[in-house]
Amino acid sequence: MGAAMTGLRPIAEIMFSDFLAVCFFGDGTANIGAFHAALNFSAVWKLPVVFVCENNFYMEYTPIGAVTAVEHPAADRAGAYGLEPVLVDGNDADEVYRTAMKYMTRARKGGGPALIEATTYRHSGHSRADPAKYRPEGELDKWLERDPIKVYRERLLKFGVAEATLKDIESGAMRKVDEATAIAKASPPPSLDGIDKHVWADGGAAWRN
Numbered sequence: 420m421g422a423a424m425t426g427l428r429p430i431a432e433i434m435f436s437d438f439l440a441v442c443f444f445g446d447g448t449a450n451i452g453a454f455h456a457a458l459n460f461s462a463v464w465k466l467p468v469v470f471v472c473e474n475n476f477y478m479e480y481t482p483i484g485a486v487t488a489v490e491h492p493a494a495d496r497a498g499a500y501g502l503e504p505v506l507v508d509g510n511d512a513d514e515v516y517r518t519a520m521k522y523m524t525r526a527r528k529g530g531g532p533a534l535i536e537a538t539t540y541r542h543s544g545h546s547r548a549d550p551a552k553y554r555p556e557g558e559l560d561k562w563l564e565r566d567p568i569k570v571y572r573e574r575l576l577k578f579g580v581a582e583a584t585l586k587d588i589e590s591g592a593m594r595k596v597d598e599a600t601a602i603a604k605a606s607p608p609p610s611l612d613g614i615d616k617h618v619w620a621d622g623g624a625a626w627r628n
């Protein structure tokens with residue numbers, strides 16, 4: 420009990436600061452216990468956390484609908500933790516941005532956690548070894564039409580952004596990825612000293628003693 424009480428101190432500090440955690444996970448994750456325990460305590464302690472469920476309709480090989488009692492794995496459970504159900508089109512960058520800003524701002528002001536379910540799609544199998552043959556015929560093609568990058572590119576063109584500007588943004592993004600890949604490949608493995616960094620609010624495991 421003493422250890423648990425000491426553990427509460429950093430949480431109180433976080434509650435009265437403008438710190439914010441944004442936690443991303445998949446639809447399948449919404450069916451495991453850790454999801455429910457985390458939401459419950461975040462709501463009880465009014466923690467500044469925005470939970471974002473990326474509902475891409477598949478777990479490893481299993482369609483989420485085949486193993487879930489509700490239609491929306493995250494949004495339909497929000498009420499159990501006193502949270503409002505928030506469903507967004509995860510392939511619409513503007514809608515995601517507006518929704519994220521609303522709940523991030525509220526959490527930073529002490530308004531407590533939020534749970535956002537963003538509908539999207541997984542364009543490939545779970546891993547390189549998974550050709551994703553279990554998907555219904557035509558499903559992928561339908562979603563590729565609504566690829567978020569394609570949708571946003573078309574919107575920017577419609578708003579009058581020049582094609583050349585979009586090409587510059589795209590080549591700049593590719594360059595950044597290539598540079599980051601080269602740096603990662605050339606870097607030594609990280610040191611073990613950092614293994615618990617950012618795991619606890621106080622930066623260490625003092626609560627155990």
Ligand SMILES: Cc1ncc(C[n+]2csc(CCOP(=O)(O)OP(=O)(O)O)c2C)c(N)n1
Pocket residue numbers: 444445446447448449451473475477478479541
């Ligand atoms: C508790 C637990 N059960 C099973 C697994 C094996 N596993 C790894 S990824 C995965 C699928 C996760 O699906 P989802 O949460 O929808 O994430 P996505 O890959 O679609 O983003 C599973 C079942 C695991 N890592 N942990």
Ligand SMILES: [Mg+2]
Pocket residue numbers: 445446447473474475476477478
């Ligand atoms: Mg998934």
